[in-house]
Amino acid sequence: MSKGITSRSEDYSQWYNDLVIKADLAENSAVRGCMVIKPYGYAIWERMQAILDKRFKETGHSNAYFPLFIPKSFFSKEASHVEGFATECAVVTHYRLKNDGSGNIIVDEDAKLEEELIVRPTSETIIWNTYKGWIESYRDLPILVNQWANVVRWEMRTRLFLRTAEFLWQEGHTAHATSEEAIAEAEQMLEVYADFAENTLAVPVVRGRKTENERFAGALDTFCIEALMQDGKALQAGTSHFLGQNFAKAFDVKFTSKEGKQEYVWATSWGVSTRLMGALIMAHSDDQGLVLPPKLAPIQVVIVPIYKTDEEKASIDTFVANLQAELKGKDISVKYDDRDTQRPGFKFAEWELKGVPVRVAVGARDMQNGTVELARRDKQTKETVAQEGLANTIEVLLEDIQQHIYQKAIDFRASHTTEVNSYDEFKQVIEGKGGFVSCHWDGTVETEKRVKEETKATIRCIPLDAKEEEGVCIFTGKPSSRRVLFAKAY
Amino acid sequence: MSKGITSRSEDYSQWYNDLVIKADLAENSAVRGCMVIKPYGYAIWERMQAILDKRFKETGHSNAYFPLFIPKSFFSKEASHVEGFATECAVVTHYRLKNDGSGNIIVDEDAKLEEELIVRPTSETIIWNTYKGWIESYRDLPILVNQWANVVRWEMRTRLFLRTAEFLWQEGHTAHATSEEAIAEAEQMLEVYADFAENTLAVPVVRGRKTENERFAGALDTFCIEALMQDGKALQAGTSHFLGQNFAKAFDVKFTSKEGKQEYVWATSWGVSTRLMGALIMAHSDDQGLVLPPKLAPIQVVIVPIYKTDEEKASIDTFVANLQAELKGKDISVKYDDRDTQRPGFKFAEWELKGVPVRVAVGARDMQNGTVELARRDKQTKETVAQEGLANTIEVLLEDIQQHIYQKAIDFRASHTTEVNSYDEFKQVIEGKGGFVSCHWDGTVETEKRVKEETKATIRCIPLDAKEEEGVCIFTGKPSSRRVLFAKAY
Structure with a gap:
């Protein structure tokens, strides 16, 4: 595909x-x-x-x-709350449609609500x-x-x-x-x-x-x-x-x-x-498609048969039925993709795109050798492994994939978190490789807003584990006692 | 309580x-x-x-x-669909509120939608x-x-x-x-x-x-x-x-x-x-409160301790901890109500009201005798049973309660389903004990509507297992080939 x-x-x-x-x-x-x-x-x-x-x-x-x-009146009771949400509210004003007499369906103006209703953007007001x-x-x-x-x-x-x-x-x-x-x-x-x-x-x-x-x-x-x-x-x-x-x-x-x-x-x-x-x-995810951590993958393992004759298929089916039962016993979700309308290569690409963590391919020669081909989505590698103990092998592999994906993300973040001490450095990183920029800030809304205007970067947070550290704001030079994290953000 | x-x-x-x-x-x-x-x-x-x-x-x-x-236009595409739902639709017409300048929050008329949106009453149209x-x-x-x-x-x-x-x-x-x-x-x-x-x-x-x-x-x-x-x-x-x-x-x-x-x-x-x-x-449910079938009860078993001294309480606690573990092992949900702010009688009434299927009460004398008092909500009966094997006893009891509640409802329905062959009989039952009334109907909308006007009873359904049977409509005397079920309905 x-x-x-x-x-x-x-x-x-x-x-x-x-x-x-x-x-x-x-x-x-x-x-x-x-x-x-x-x-x-x-x-x-x-x-x-x-x-x-x-x-x-x-x-x-x-x-x-x-x-x-x-109700609109509830929504207005907490001043800063209404200020935060009023400009993005869907408002219900009527409760009925009608036929206008010439066959068009229109809003019935006789069915106007006494008080407009806001479709909840968040529920603090109605809940309190x-x-x-x-x-x-x-x-x-x-x-x-x-x-x-x-x-x-x-x-x-x-x-x-x-x-x-x-x-x-x-x-x-x-x-x-x-x-x-x-x-x-x-x-x-x-x-x-x-x-x-x-x-x-x-x-x-x-x-x-x-x-x-x-x-x-x-x-x-x-x-x-x-x-x-x-x-x-x-x-x-x-x-x-x-x-x-x-x-x-x-x-x-x-x-x-x-x-x-x-x-x-x-x-x-x-x-x-x-x-x-x-x-x-x-x-x-990568250029080939989704990469899903096993703990969230709806399908953790996909099995693709490779065969020419009905006999070969029958032999593979028997093997797969046992494997599926073993995997289900371990609470591992598995799909046997034996559609006869698609070739194996198409299936490989499709499941790769959908991020299925582990792919098992099994052909006639594998059946003779007591092996399968086991591919992992995260590293895009594959190897030939024994059929014996395969459910255990897969269980361990899924754990390893979960860990590997996480470690890769940790490494990426480590290489994209930069401490800077001047506004020039700050802009260079923000406009260059991006990522988190750790720096001193004078604590004012004004500075925050000006940095945002100039660089589009915002203060993502003041990390809970930030250490006390004497420094000066990269923008104003005013004293600061801890670093904050800036970044461009979604 | x-x-x-x-x-x-x-x-x-x-x-x-x-x-x-x-x-x-x-x-x-x-x-x-x-x-x-x-x-x-x-x-x-x-x-x-x-x-x-x-x-x-x-x-x-x-x-x-x-x-x-x-979108309103989607909603109108299937003629009988819009006819069925148009009169009961919440309609969104605007997407923003604003301050009117004197501190009041009002709907911003500049934020009127080009096409009104209906809050889904059902989703056929948007899905198709x-x-x-x-x-x-x-x-x-x-x-x-x-x-x-x-x-x-x-x-x-x-x-x-x-x-x-x-x-x-x-x-x-x-x-x-x-x-x-x-x-x-x-x-x-x-x-x-x-x-x-x-x-x-x-x-x-x-x-x-x-x-x-x-x-x-x-x-x-x-x-x-x-x-x-x-x-x-x-x-x-x-x-x-x-x-x-x-x-x-x-x-x-x-x-x-x-x-x-x-x-x-x-x-x-x-x-x-x-x-x-x-x-x-x-x-x-009954006049004492909810009666929940065990399969739907959020709490299937409640345990209430009855004690005077801390020693008595400690001994009961130990027993209950074991029982809870055993019940949880059987996937039975259990609550130990050892609040010291309420008396046992209050707790009994509260859990009865909330329909908990099984209540275990255990006191100091029970601990000496190796017994507990086991009460079932559906029949409002209680008995003294052995602590030994109690988890199994409860498991069996929950099954029995589920069955008993169902059987009781079947019996009620059987005694409230009446075959009638004349309109007089029909009215007598509908205005009397109620329930399902099985009778012949001529198959016309007109008859159905007139019966509804006169008695408030509607045709609930034509049962799938209705037998072919020659008869005449109780209202018009016209021929009918199977019975339908009428009732007053929610």
């Missing part, structure tokens, strides 16, 4: 788009900015969901579901309005709830998975009796995300906090994980917010403390979205 | 509302007709999802995701517009896709779970090369639903087909499963539609057949929703 994928060196952005389309992950829909997530792409998202959901439950959270619509009814005393706290849902943000420039008008995500919303407990929750969920990114997505991340300028609208503190893509641009892969008492005050949610006092409740929210699909694709 | 639940005999409808609220399943939100599904309710829905999703995958389906919004790009030849068929999503139908009278403006559901949408294959798919999915209702929900259902008048808007044939609630009203628990070529024609989706001809594609769609929660509640 002809893959028709632009190479990364030629046009990284086009490579990404080609890959998403050709690997059957997603496509643009007829609705501006909204995507269709195709079955193969959705299967990867489902694996992400399953693993994250398990971790949320292990850390004491339950799922719930809140309305898609938010609900929590008001759930919380009376400290005994009702903490509330540890998560929601899997669709949200809509009317983005003007969209890209499949990375920035779409509608996307899928989870949003955790927790309520606590103390500030300390809420901060600990926000930090805990950041670590859940970081661990997921590193051990499941095989994407190393920097754990950090956002500057005031980049905080979530309504948060006192936004923690984030930042990943690096192969083109040297950063991608924010998840955020966890300490919301203080902002939403409790906006919705008047108080509780009676152990000491009998009325106090406002403390809040967090945290989320990751289908954007992670973009991170996954851009972190690992 | 005071449960505050109205009894069924006093006011069935109020009993239902009380139960949904008091058992923490769901509540009304601030948005008209939209509900909040609370964690305990959502946990039951998640179990339904998991079991159904597994069955969909076992029958060859994959999940995917399509846009929330549908997408399928057009996926299908060229018979090799691309069948497409077997399911979507888990929220949908919106602007209902005027809403009730938690049973009829809400926004609800959660799954919608399968399949594309086939032949009419036969599509009909077989629709029938297969009906059977998946029926099996799920009976073996998981423990709700017996009648498999049938809808009359022309009750068909899905755009379908050639609608298959359904109909369940009976304790008040004698029927509830449609799932539908599976044979759509013929209606949507393929509306969206011009053709394929090249094996013979090289251009033909329109054949379609099905099928869905169940959070309405099933309503069916589950109304089929089994």
Whole structure:
């Protein structure tokens, strides 16, 4: 098969788009900015969901579901929140269509809503309005709830998975009796995300906090994980917010403390979205197609038979049936691609494009020799191995692939993280190889904005593990006590 | 605890509302007709999802995701479809809010959409517009896709779970090369639903087909499963539609057949929703609260310690830790309720209200005797049993409870299904004990409508297993060749 994928060196952005389309992950829909997530792409998202959901439950959270619509008045109650989201909201104004009498279907103006409804861009407001009814005393706290849902943000420039008008995500919303407990929750969920990114997505991340300028609208503190893509641009892969008492005050949610006092409740929210699909694709894939870490691959092993006669096929079938059973016993997902409408070479290319980590090819000669050809997608290498113990060999290989993909991403990040001490150096790196640039900054929004205007680089985060270090801001020369990470970003 | 639940005999409808609220399943939100599904309710829905999703995958389906919004013009392409849904659509007309200059947040009239977007009430139109790009030849068929999503139908009278403006559901949408294959798919999915209702929900259902008048808007044939609630009203628990070529024609989706001809594609769609929660509640629960079949109970076993001293508690704790481990090993979900803020009687009432199938109470004397008190929620009986082998005892008991709940519902339905041969008898039953009424009908929409006007009863379905039988319509006396089922319905 002809893959028709632009190479990364030629046009990284086009490579990404080609890959998403050709690997059957997603496509643009007829609705501006909204995507269709195709079955193969959705299967990867489902694996992400399953693993994250398990971790949320292990850390004491339950799922719930809140309305898609938010009354406009709710939305306006938290000042910085409405400021952050008002310009990108889908607004429902009517609840009925009608026939205009000459056969055209039009909006029925008699069915205008008294108050417009906003399609949720995030659910803090509707959820805190609900929590008001759930919380009376400290005994009702903490509330540890998560929601899997669709949200809509009317983005003007969209890209499949990375920035779409509608996307899928989870949003955790927790309520606590103390500030300390809420901060600990926000930090805990950041670590859940970081661990997921590193051990499941095989994407190393920097754990950090956002500057005031980049905080979530309504948060006192936004923690984030930042990943690096192969083109040297950063991608924010998840955020966890300490919301203080902002939403409790906006919705008047108080509780009676152990000491009998009325106090406002403390809040967090945290989320990751289908954007992670973009991170996954851009972190690992190559010019031949997707490279999927085994832990997320919907198909971990594909088996392709190579035969000329029915007898040869029958003998291979028997062998494969046993292998499949053994692999399934190890919880390894396997597909036997014995379509007779396609040649082996076509199948190899197709599964390579779709990022299946391990390919087993088995032919008549292999059957005589007691061998198979085993190919790994990540390194694009293959070797002849024994049929005996093959399920174990594959199990070990999958582990090795997961590790290798992760290590490769770590190495890439290491070679694309640069400490600089002057603005000239800064610009040279940002406009050159890109990546994370670690440097001193004077802590002002103004400097941050000016650097962004001049270089398009933004402060991705103040790393949580940043050491105290005397220095001077690369832009203003003013004193600084720790380095921050700049990068161009998605 | 005071449960505050109205009894069924006093006011069935109020009993239902009380139960949904008091058992923490769901509540009304601030948005008209939209509900909040609370964690305990959502946990039951998640179990339904998991079991159904597994069955969909076992029958060859994959999940995917399509846009929330549908352009108005798409929606209008299939004539009977738009007629069925136009009067209950939420319409998005703008994509931005703004500050009006004096601090009020208003809809920005400069951000009016060129074409209004409908919030999906069902996704046939947007999906068939997408399928057009996926299908060229018979090799691309069948497409077997399911979507888990929220949908919106602007209902005027809403009730938690049973009829809400926004609800959660799954919608399968399949594309086939032949009419036969599509009909077989629709029938297969009906059977998946029926099996799920009976073996998981423990709700017996009648498999049938809808009359022309009750068909899905755009379908050639609608298959359904109909369940009976304790008040004698029927509830449609799932539908599976044979759509013929209606949507393929509306969206011009053709394929090249094996013979090289251009033909329109054949379609099905099928869905169940959070309405099933309503069916589950109304089929089994009693005046003390929920009764959950073990297969859907988020907590299958609750253990309550009864003690006076710390020593007694410590001894019980040790016993319980072992029991919990054993139960978890059998994949039985268990909660140890050792809150020291509530008395055992309060806990008993709370878990009874929440429908936990099995309760284990263990006190100091039990520890001496090597016994526990084992209570089953469905029969509200309890007995003293040995600690030895308790995990096995519980495992067997859970099976028995599942069966017993189902049998009870079967018996209820049997005693509330009545064959009648005259309109007088018909009215007497419908206005009396209710339930399914099996009778002859002349096959006309007119008769169906008149019976509905006079009695509020509708034809729930023409049962698939209905025998050929000569008879006369109870209303018009015209000849009829098989009986149909009438009932008042939710």
